[in-house]
Amino acid sequence: RGAARRARLKELADFRSTLIFYEAPHRIKATIEDAREIFGDRDCVVARELTKLHEEFVRGRLSEIAMPEGSARGEIVLLVGPPREGPARQTGGEATRSIVEEVEQLMDAHGLDQKSALKRVARERGIGKSEAYRLMIAERARSK
Structure with missing residues (x-):
């Protein structure tokens, strides 16, 4: 599963737009780590329980988003921004x-x-x- 995820992320590495991933809570930490390794330290948002009463957003760089094991619950969306212009x-x-x-x-x-x-x-x-x-x-x- 991890190898397949990394292979798919590598295919998306050259996209110049925001990437959106729907991820399971038990895989979000590994997905963030793989995304950082493959995409570099891009801006990102981890959104939880969108359109629900307790929706939550965590913004930062892929290196800054810390998801302790088992802390994420509910429906999770990971948005990874495009590479920074520079x-x-x-x-x-x-x-x-x-x-x-x-x-x-x-x-x-x-x-x-x-x-x-x-x-x-x-x-x-x-x-x-x-x-x-x-x-x-x-x-x-x-x-x-």
Whole structure:
């Protein structure tokens, strides 16, 4: 179950919009931990008992949301925000000049193929795989 959840989260890692998950109370802690590992430390909301008398919202970063084992009850919705816009989203400047080095470093250090390394760099920078590939090709063309 955990492996299937992580595989599905990895498929969603490049989405640039808010992600909404309906989760069982006994799995919410593991889901938050997996989401943080795969998506990075994004903004999120854990909503409990929506539209009911005792509805509750916990807001913060994925790293800040602490769900003690067995504390969650009722219907739970996890909202995970899109990657934050920041320096990594710039199309010029320092962030784009080192994408080839980042990919090569991941390939050497972790034994990843280029596609996997580029996907990881894209996720860390908060950009799509296609955009990361385009930046890498442009960087290589400039360095020739």
